[in-house]
Amino acid sequence: MAHPTPTPLLELKDICKTFNGSVSWRGRSSNGVQAVDQATLALYPGETLGLVGETGSGKSxxxxxxxxxxxxxxxxxxxEGQDITHLSARLMREKRQRMQMVFQDPYGSLDPRMSVDKLVSEPLVVHNVAFAQRQEKMHAALEQVGLDPSLAHRYPHEFSGGQRQRIGIARAMVLDPAFLVLDEPVSALDVSIQAQVLNLLHEIQIRTGVSYLFIAHDLSVVRHISxxxxxxxxxxxxxxxxxxxxYNRPKHPYTVSLLSAVPIPDPVLERARKRIPLIGEIGSANNTPSGCRFHPRCPRAHEIAQQKNIAKQKLGAIEIPVVCATQDPALVGSDTEQACACHFPHETL
Ligand SMILES: Nc1ncnc2c1ncn2[C@@H]1O[C@H](COP(=O)(O)OP(=O)(O)OP(=O)(O)O)[C@@H](O)[C@H]1O
Ligand code: SF4
Ligand SMILES: [Mg+2]
Incomplete structure (x- = not known):
């Protein structure tokens, strides 16, 4: 497996996104939905970064x-070293050759009225690639995903779910991008087909050096590919x-709880698995809790309040450390090794 190198392909710095609200100078809003709040991450050439979290956490x-x-x-x-945040539409169009997206739903994301050759060639047309080259690149893209180019005159409904996702990947790869966002690319597929598509993505990465931001709910799938x-x-x-x-030494109580819910294939280990349930449902993105945003649901905050002689406050029927309810923890550590945003991270499990 490739290891991250020090120069990132993509950096997201302090990203905030508020939907349907007035935005202050820090990107915060009191009445909109704060879908993303000061998110920072880097993606390195040739790597897969898995992005996990419950529904509504802001991944997509x-x-x-x-x-x-x-x-x-x-x-x-x-x-690629350039700040593209305010790049003009014309210059952004050129950049888009280098960055593409694969969607969850191979049924919904492919226009059913277009044949496969047209679907896969469309990005080449948009980027003014000459007709002769288009045919060649379209065939190569189909072969790369294991589809027979002689079937390219057919329509998406004539293919299975896994084949349709292969068509979506061929369409995303036809311009030879450096970066793909894969948003739940296998969650609509049967488990056996999921493994085939994940293996295909891995092979394509080895062959081309493309980087993936791989968004998923399923932690087993993310573990397999990231x-x-x-x-x-x-x-x-x-x-x-x-x-x-x-996966082996999670520090954040949220990660620990998410992982404790993942079934283990070994029956003995599975019987011994200790679940650490979260308290309640994910909070609302239009009313982010004070201090650590995870504090209303955090099993560790309750445990720490019981164990340590520190300032505590009531949260319903339980007590939690005051610092959890009042101070927003910063992400501390190295993102290429391990970094965690918690006042009381798990050190060893
Ligand atoms: N266009 C929009 N307008 C208003 N709110 C939005 C919009 N898109 C997303 N949101 C809200 O932003 C928050 C984050 O949504 P997002 O779709 O990014 O989450 P997600 O982690 O991808 O969830 P899922 O796992 O369900 O796909 C949610 O509260 C969602 O309702
Ligand atoms: S800072 Fe406190 S509430 Fe937040 S995750 Fe850590 S222990 Fe839990
Ligand atoms: Mg999503």
Whole structure:
């Protein structure tokens, strides 16, 4: 597996995104939905960064901002060393050759009225590639994803779900991009087909050096494909690190709870698995809690308040440390090893 190198391909710096609200100079709003709140991350050439978190945590919004399909309210998007946050539509169009997206739903994201050759060639037409080259590149893209180019005259409904996702990947790869956002690319597929598509993505990465931002709910899928993993909660990256650090030595209580819910294939280990349930549902992105945004749901805050002689305050029937309810923890550590935003991170488990 490739290891991150020090020069990022993509950097997202202090990204905020508020939907339907007035935005202050810090990108904060009192009445809109704060979908992303000061999210910072880097993606390195040839790597896969998994982005996980519960529904509504802001994963898709952040992925779309990385491609500038959505404008951030504040913060910067740096791609290949260039700040593209305010790049004109004309210059952004050129950049888009280098950055593409694969969607969750291969049924909904492919126009059913277009044949496969037209679907896969469309980005080449948009970017004024000559007709002779288009045919060649379209065939190569189909072969790259394991589809027979002689079937290219057919329509999406004539293919299976897995084949349709291959068509979506061929369309995204036809311009030879450096960066793909894959937003839940296998969650609509059967488990056996999921593995085939994940293996295909891995092979394409080895062959081309493309980097992936891989968004998913399923932590087993993310573990399979990622070099590093970022965990998002209510618009913020709360933990990021190498796959082994995140899965074997998670520090943030949210990561620990998410991982404790993942079934283990070994029946003995599965029986011994200790679940650490979260308290309640994910909070609302239009009313982010004070202090640590995770504090209303954090099992560790309750545990720490019981164990340590520190200032505490009531939260319903339980007590939590005052610092959890009042001070927003910064992300501390190295994003290429492990960084965590918590006043009382787990050190060892
Ligand atoms: N266009 C929009 N207008 C208003 N609110 C939005 C819009 N898009 C997203 N949101 C809100 O922003 C928050 C983050 O949404 P987002 O889709 O990025 O989350 P997600 O992590 O991708 O969730 P899921 O796992 O369900 O796909 C949610 O509260 C969502 O309702
Ligand atoms: S800062 Fe406190 S509330 Fe937040 S995750 Fe850490 S222990 Fe839990
Ligand atoms: Mg999403």
């Amino acid at each position: 919004t952040l992925g779309r901002i990385a491609l500038r399909l959505i404008e951030p309210s504040s913060g910067n998007v740096i791609f 070099h590093r993993v970022a965990v998002m909660y209510l618009g913020r990256i709360v933990e990021i690190g190498t796959r082994d650090a995140i």
